[in-house]
Amino acid sequence: MRKWVVLLGLLGGGLTGLMLVIFNPLVNDSLQREIVGGGVYRYASSDVYGMHSTTDGLLNIGRLLRGPADFDEAAIRNTVAAVMVLRDSSDTPVAFATRLSASERNSNLLFGEFRTRSYWNVFWPDQGSVYMQSLESRRELLHDGMSSFFLGGEPQAGGDRYMLTMAGEDAGNRIVGISGLYSSATGHYSEVLLNPANDPNIQRGELQLSIKR
Amino acid sequence: MIAGAYFYPLPNQLRVRSDIGVIANGGRTEDFYIHLDRDRIIQAQESPVAAFSERGVQAELFKLRNTNRKVIGLASRMTGLIPAANGELELAVNWLLLLPSRGSFVLSQNPSPLSPLLAEGANIELNIKRGRMVVGDREFSELAGSYVEVALSEDTDGDGKAENLLLLSTQLVGGDPA
Numbered sequence: 001m002r003k004w005v006v007l008l009g010l011l012g013g014g015l016t017g018l019m020l021v022i023f024n025p026l027v028n029d030s031l032q033r034e035i036v037g038g039g040v041y042r043y044a045s046s047d048v049y050g051m052h053s054t055t056d057g058l059l060n061i062g063r064l065l066r067g068p069a070d071f072d073e074a075a076i077r078n079t080v081a082a083v084m085v086l087r088d089s090s091d092t093p094v095a096f097a098t099r100l101s102a103s104e105r106n107s108n109l110l111f112g113e114f115r116t117r118s119y120w121n122v123f124w125p126d127q128g129s130v131y132m133q134s135l136e137s138r139r140e141l142l143h144d145g146m147s148s149f150f151l152g153g154e155p156q157a158g159g160d161r162y163m164l165t166m167a168g169e170d171a172g173n174r175i176v177g178i179s180g181l182y183s184s185a186t187g188h189y190s191e192v193l194l195n196p197a198n199d200p201n202i203q204r205g206e207l208q209l210s211i212k213r
Numbered sequence: 214m215i216a217g218a219y220f221y222p223l224p225n226q227l228r229v230r231s232d233i234g235v236i237a238n239g240g241r242t243e244d245f246y247i248h249l250d251r252d253r254i255i256q257a258q259e260s261p262v263a264a265f266s267e268r269g270v271q272a273e274l275f276k277l278r279n280t281n282r283k284v285i286g287l288a289s290r291m292t293g294l295i296p297a298a299n300g301e302l303e304l305a306v307n308w309l310l311l312l313p314s315r316g317s318f319v320l321s322q323n324p325s326p327l328s329p330l331l332a333e334g335a336n337i338e339l340n341i342k343r344g345r346m347v348v349g350d351r352e353f354s355e356l357a358g359s360y361v362e363v364a365l366s367e368d369t370d371g372d373g374k375a376e377n378l379l380l381l382s383t384q385l386v387g388g389d390p391a
Binding site (some may be wrong): 001049077088102105107109120125126128131133176198 | 218224225255269270278294295297305306309317324336347350
């Protein structure tokens with residue numbers, strides 16, 4: 001009897017600890033505010049390659065549960081590469097972009113850090129191009145994915161909108177002009193992930209750009 | 214439990230040794246290679262950028278290798294038209310390089326006029342294209358400089374078959390603190 005009590009106590013304690021780490025109310029990533037106005041573009045892309053961006057992928061067990069990710073080489077195992085077409089509010093394709101991202105070095109589960117660093121190259125045909133970079137938080141995605149899993153569903157965040165881009169100087173959020181009409185552009189941006197649970201094979205999102213040319 | 218969470222192995226980045234050469238009188242060189250067949254992740258010429266196909270648009274993703282031909286990162290190449298000072302359109306090429314443990318940087322090829330011959334490259338005989346580093350972050354944040362892009366063909370496996378390679382050779386120097 002005593003053994004069972006000890007075992008149940010250990011399991012209960014472990015589970016409580018895990019819940020406290022993932023749902024830690026004291027940890028709060030500071031996220032970028034949404035930018036409204038003319039520079040809002042939507043994307044939906046199936047051309048996304050690299051690590052699993054599902055909850056198990058964020059916890060580094062995606063390879064065990066879903067098999068190998070797209071990249072086998074150790075140096076790029078935790079990266080994602082994608083090509084996107086950006087559409088304006090009338091759903092007209094106006095620009096195209098590549099995004100390369102990598103999980104942030106030395107992220108720590110205890111402090112609720114599930115972060116990636118993303119780099120964009122956006123090209124407006126016949127106009128010019130910019131470079132964008134920022135630190136992103138996937139904490140809310142993990143939080144909702146785990147909640148869904150504990151309630152008996154898929155380990156996938158079920159919300160409509162997830163702001164990824166972090167705020168603050170450490171996030172390094174910036175837009176830098178590269179060429180053409182945008183060669184001296186500066187600014188900042190936000191990225192919102194849309195309906196991630198709808199189809200894990202298609203990544204949908206919204207890019208909100210604040211650019212000075 | 215707290216110790217377990219602290220040491221839990223979340224996705225991290227492997228630091229690969231940097232193959233950097235030193236230039237006399239300041240600066241550094243670093244070469245990156247792409248095996249055009251093996252390292253191409255996607256060439257989005259038809260889809261998803263088909264909407265822009267008539268406007269010379271191309272987006273490609275590659276794996277990136279160091280001089281030992283070890284994969285160390287990712288690269289994207291975007292090609293499109295931009296307006297020139299004379300009002301005509303010219304060809305622009307952007308490289309975005311990501312070395313996960315070190316940072317990222319952007320290379321921009323010098324725009325070339327759309328004359329059919331010149332659009333193939335600045336130096337047609339040697340097929341060498343030149344450009345500059347525009348911006349970088351982390352290890353590359355304080356650097357500036359230039360690069361050349363050279364198309365090569367060599368037998369990398371020793372099987373007697375030549376393979377097409379791209380060499381991106383960078384020459385970067387630290388920014389002036391003043």
